[in-house]
Amino acid sequence: MTPDIPRMTGTDFTPSWFDTARVNRSAAERRASSLTARRSVKKDWQAAWLLRAVTCIDLTTLAGDDTPGRVQRLCAKARQPVRPDLLAALKVDPITVGAVCVYPTMVPHAVKALDGSGIPVASVATGFPAGLTPLPLRLAEITYAVEQGAAEIDIVITREHVLTGQWSALYDEVAAMRAACGDAHMKAILAVGDLKTLSNVYKASMVAMQAGADFIKTSTGKEDVNATLPVSLTMLRALRDFEQLTGQTVGFKPAGGLKTAKDALSWLILMKEELGTRHMMPDLFRIGASSLLGDIERQIEHHVTGRYSAANRHALT
Amino acid sequence: MPDIRDIMQTMEYGPAPEDNTEVVRWLDGHAAGIGHFINGAFVAPTGPLAEVWNPANDTVLARLGHAGAPEVDSAVDAARAAQPAWAELPGHDRARYLYAIARHIQKRERFLAVLEAMDNGKTIRETRDGDVPLAARHFYHHAGWAELLDSEFPGQGAMGVCGQVIPWNFPLLMLAWKVAPALAAGNTVVLKPADLTPLSAQAFAEICVEVGLPAGVVNIVQGDGATGALVTGHPGVDKVAFTGSTEVGRTIRRQIAGSGKALTLELGGKSPFIVCEDADLDAAVEGVVDAVWFNQGEVCCAGSRILVQEGIAAVFISRLKARMSKLRVGDPLDKTMDIGAIVSKAQLKRVQGLVAQGQIEGAVFHGNLGDLPAAGNFCAPGFFTQTSPAHTVNREEIFGPIATIMTFRTQDEAVTLANDTRYGLAATVFSQDIDRAIGIAAGLKAGVVWINATNLFDAAAPFGGMRESGFGREGGRSGLESYLRPAFAPSGAPRPAPRLSPVAQPLGGENAGPAIDVTAKIYIGGKQVRADSGQSYTVTGPSGAVLGQAALGNRKDIRNAVEAATKATGWGGVTAHNRAQVLYFLAENLAQRRSEFETLLAVVSNPKQAAAEVEAAIRRCFWYAAQADKFDGAVQATKSRHVTLSLKEPWGVMGVVCPDEAPLLSMLSLILPGLAMGNRVVAIASQSDPLVAARFYQVLETSDVPAGAVNLVTGPQDALTKTLAEHDGVQCLWHCGSAEAAAQIESWSAGNLKATWCDGGVMRDWLDPVQGQGRDFLRRATQVKTIWIPYGE
DSSP states (O other): OOOOOOOOOOOSOOGGGTTTOOOOHHHHHHHHHHHHHHOOOOHHHHHHHHHHHHHTEEEEOOOTTOOHHHHHHHHHHHHSOSOHHHHHHTTOOOOOOSEEEEOGGGHHHHHHHTTTTOOOEEEEOSSTTTOOSOHHHHHHHHHHHHHTTOSEEEEEOOHHHHHTTOHHHHHHHHHHHHHHHTTSEEEEEOOHHHHOSHHHHHHHHHHHHHTTOSEEEOOOSOSSSOOOHHHHHHHHHHHHHHHHHHOOOOEEEOBSSOOSHHHHHHHHHHHHHHTOGGGGSTTTBOEEESSHHHHHHHHHHHHHHSSOOOGGGSOOO | OOOHHHHHHHOOOOOOBOOOHHHHHHHHHTTTOBOEEETTEEEOOOSOOEEEEETTTTEEEEEEOOOOHHHHHHHHHHHHHHHHHHHHSOHHHHHHHHHHHHHHHHHTHHHHHHHHHHHHOOOHHHIIIIIHHHHHHHHHHHHHHHHHHHHHSTTEEEOSEEEEEOOSSSHHHHHHHHHHHHHHTTOEEEEEOOTTSOHHHHHHHHHHHHTTOOTTSEEEOOOSHHHHHHHHHOTTOSEEEEESOHHHHHHHHHHTTTSOOEEEEEOOOOOEEEEOTTSOHHHHHHHHHHHHSSGGGOOTTOOOEEEEEGGGHHHHHHHHHHHHTTOOBOOTTBTTOSBOBOSOHHHHHHHHHHHHHHHHTTOEEEEOOOOOOSSSOBOOOEEEESOOTTSHHHHSOOOSSEEEEEEESSHHHHHHHHTOSSOOSEEEEEOSOHHHHHHHHHHOOOSEEEESOOSOOOTTSOBOOSGGGEEOOBSHHHHHHTTEEESSOOOOOBOOOOSOOOOBOOOOTTSOOOSSOOBOOEEETTEEEOOTTOOEEEEEOTTSOEEEEEEOOOHHHHHHHHHHHHHOTHHHHSOHHHHHHHHHHHHHHHHHTHHHHHHHHHHHSOGGGHHHHHHHHHHHHHHHHHHHTTSOOEEEOOSTTEEEEEEEEEOSEEEEEOOSSSHHHHHHHHHHHHHHTTOEEEEEOOSSOHHHHHHHHHHHHTTTOOTTTEEEEOSOHHHHHHHHHHOTTOOEEEEOSOHHHHHHHHHHGGGTTOEEEEOTTBOOOTTSHHHHSSHHHHHHTEEEEEEEEEOOO
């Protein structure tokens, strides 16, 4: 198994690490498009990579009509994301997804449904998705979710701080949220679709890490543009730079926009090429997705049977 | 084989081979040997066959015929026979053929990609995503030019038969770059592929048959350099186009010198790759991957000479090392490989030799330490640090996946270091500051400049080199112009020998001079100076009457003139409006002295034509003044969110050799285009009528022409011409002198591969604006620099 990584602590606010950073969008786009053209994963390797992707999924429901029943169904799928007969055919031990991700009021239902599975419950918090409720309320929401049993908190940043260049305000806010999380791991959602420029994405990533984010995460899934490869590339480069500067290791979570098995492979290739194999494991890599799993299941069945599969042959989430 | 559970931990890529069944079947079908494609038919090879190797696994793919004189003769004959009908086809009909070729390339894209990868050793990713789509795009683009030829290029016509020799690094793509514009313009082709990589040309010939291309329009002869020499030297060839090494390009230049064949050369490079302190460093590192770790570094325009600003050098180098460690070298048909095989054992040995040489000279080598396959010509990527401009690895083209790194302190120093090379093919600049990036691009001597990107290509963007990287462009309007010539037939007869022999002798005896002794000088650096020889020659009119004496220039006067011109850099920097003003002023002052010139011309030249000649000279000043700010560049339609500029830049120092006929008008016709476009001109005046030039420099002196922008030397024209043509500081030379010198001028110019334009000693009617002025003059007074600027934050 992969060795445990010490939890990151963050650093003092250090603007010199990012204030002159400029990211060239065209170059990032070229790299992102060539990256997936330069690598390919086939046959058993593809099956293995797709199963690895399943273990990295934060199986998510973040809808206004979520109910305890809906969450229980999701959790059942999280325990057994791939049909046991398929895993047996591939000679692979049972696997689970990385986490289940829900709204705060759904946390107790998820915790109950996942009891004994070892699967953590992640909760969004801090006025998700816009993050524009007063800070004390946002911090209180974190505390509530943690008290209800969430082991991971996905916070959203105040986009205003980025768009107006108030980096120390951003730092203070995220640091306060990290403190409120306590032992729960914190994923900082940058809502990259709102930040517009890749330079902003780089800077916001760096500030979030300085403030102690365990993971940096692309999107809420509610912005117009969610996870893209160029944005992810930019965040990974910030993450790499932070690791080189501090020796601390940070996780990455693309969310929204990953819908196909091919997408999952593309992001795994990105992780391997930019950060290395260690960053492809669920303690450092998560995929926020709701529909992705279904496509992966069909691909895995195809690998086992040689026949293209259909959605109704796999359990709903 | 590892089980899935293991792979879930190691997360290895595993093999991802591209299927090559179809290509193997095709190769089996050609087991008898690859021959030639002549007059629409496949000609079986005769004589001993050469082996065509797969460089990735040391196996023989095919056996190749070698075209000798009989095959080349019949190919040229076929092309000659087919050319008139091909040129007479309506442009739309030629467009249909080119469109069909493009479609067929697309329909066979996977086959061609696999074939090219096996033949050359380059990766399937690059052939699939680069070579083949770009080749198809080139034919689509030129289908358009064929359609539009009559309306877009009035008064221009095909050159005739084109002899084309292409290299092994992009076999199909270079074929497309050569064949598509030639065909679009109404030429026919004899093409000689590289003997290391002949297979995609054979497949292309099969496509020509499939689309029903008329017999003889495209002919392909296979063989080595000897076959290439037969093609380029063939008297039936009107235009030669070559892509390959500078050494061979120079040989071809000399081989066909004086033959009257048109020539374009796309040669080697040692292209700079500039990384400024404000660059996106990750983008720049990835740029290096695209520059020199692309196509195994076997790229003429590879940005292999990295210049990085000193303050960021350490960070840049560490990131470059990290990136290099991720590169995968191996089976070109494996879809996970970044770098395939070097094309041949000999080429691999050459690269390895240069890597060793670099280390011997003290540069520090950083190589990728990964394992290489046991068989095949694989070369690990690497780069040198602690290099200096004098190191062999900074001067010689390595043509392998090896870069060098030097540091610079300031923007000016970056440009100076970048230009410190005989070559001038391409350059790359990484900077997030648009002022800086474009400022550097403007200063670079390179035919293509990429900003914050590298190795971008498109059929609409002119590509080609400056300096010893060759002349001529491929792609876009400029590329097509290399396959067209003015449709008018030169009206003139062969130029007679000069009336005067410039012999140093004193004036005296019965040839008593005019009342006040007139001794014309030469005009260098804005000053009238005596000839270095300290001698003059007597000038007589056609009647034998003595008109005065003229300076007897020699090679040192040429040297001094070129030196003055070289220093007069300001002229290229002033606005086009300023240059126009100077040319208008020239016209004004010429007009003021109209009667004086008429009188002189009436004595030395045709009296009936004197007034008309002066009038035409004044008009010509106006015409080029008018063009100074109108013959400008363009923005090419290439990729979305890219501004692709093609600028028309002056050569720098231009030489012009002026004829005896219409001595004032012809001299101005040759000087003005260069001047209008910002060149500095060294003119060798008419040998028989030096006093016209001497009178003219007085006009120059009063017209605000900056010192050194125009220099006039009189004396023995052919001897002076030889010195000027051989001068490595002259970038372009136009010759309208003797037939004897015309036969030599291209050979003399081969040293620095200066661009030449020579009328072959055939006179034209300088009074006719169609013959004596025009866009053709302006085009030849400029070279295109293409600048790619991707944008969007």
